[in-house]
Amino acid sequence: MPVISKKGLKMPESPIRKLVPYAENAKKNGVHVFHLNIGQPDIKTPQVALDAVKNNSIETLSYARSEGSEEYRTKLSKYYQKNEINVSEKDLIITTGGSEALLFTIGSITDPDDEIIIPEPFYANYNGFSTASGVKVVPVNSKFEDNFALPKIEEFEKLITEKTKAILICNPGNPTGYLYSKEEIEKLKKIVLKHDLFLIADEVYREFTYDGLKHTSVLSIEGLENNAIVIDSVSKRYSMCGARIGCIVSKNEEFIKTAIKFAQARLSPPTYALIASEAALDTPQSYFDEVIEEYVERRNTLTQELEKIEGVSVAKPKGAFYCVVQLPVKDTDHFAQWILEKFNSNNQTIMVAPASGFYSTEGEGKNQVRIAYVLNKKDLIRSVEILKEALETYPN
Incomplete structure (x- = not known):
């Protein structure tokens, strides 16, 4: 058998x-x-996104560009700029959901048996994406009693080896709902720069912060331009989970060039969902x-x-x-x-x-x-x- x-x-x-x-x-x-x-x-889901699909005049449902249409990426880059993330359309790759963005990212920065450090508990599929890539997840425990705040940097230091390629966080967190502060992101900045690691931030819940707190993107921190990678998605922001449109955002040109090869291998993101996602950017505050x-x-x-x-x-x-x-x-x-x-x-x-x-x-x-x-x-x-x-x- x-x-x-x-x-x-x-x-x-x-x-x-x-x-x-x-x-x-x-x-x-x-x-x-x-x-x-x-x-x-x-x-x-915002009506503007649904109407964009209903009212379009497409006669042939063709492939999109592997990295997503330039129109959508340009419009999306302006969304990030409004959120104090200074990127252009060249820093974006549109993916089939945040899941594919993570798979492309892990594939671009790791080889089999490499390691990624992740504060646990974490989004369960991080285990699956890492296993699919032959990569080892190295957990650093955050505590229920501390409301799942960032573990001490010394705990990260203990786990870093020659095989460590990145630290991955989800901010705000799934499953914890914890929101990392700017001070905590700055602490992570020091350790990834010290050890020349990538800092991957899954920021799909960026809009959902409470009690007057503000979200801090890793891409808004000066000095992380070559280290920071953001994973994003329309799924939660616009209640469009079925659209399966996500993206990778990074100022690291070599990383983006590498990730595009993975995007080309899977051809393109879904065209109708791209139309809906581009229209969703017009959703009012x-x-x-x-x-x-x-x-x-x-x-x-x-x-x-x-x-x-x-x-x-x-x-x-x-x-x-x-x-x-x-x-x-x-x-x-x-x-x-x-x-x-x-x-x-x-x-x-x-x-x-x-x-x-x-x-x-x-x-x-x-x-x-x-x-x-x-x-x-x-x-x-x-x-x-x-x-x-x-x-x-x-x-x-």
């Missing part, structure tokens, strides 16, 4: 999606499932103001309700739309499956993402879950009620 590759066997399952079969079975049995497991906003106000209310509602449950602790997020929650159970993988398979409250249950899948260190996060507050406040309150009942019923 033909043999599956070692790399394929090592590919991790998504902690966000691996429970889908149990959720689908619950639905088939008449149980309504509140999805707290995935960052799929229920916010409406009032759209974001309303969305941020809504997410702040959802965050506050969720955290306040969760903190009423005995034995439950919440790391309060400052950005994105996720939070990590500690539950009074030993194994949230088992609990998350049980609540879909064996439990319902008036034919309703919830789906959460076990947090162990967001850690690289074995055994970490076993009593934690990630909750995405992408539902309306009424549904969030009901979801927490179901969680409380489930914890009171759970046999383990």
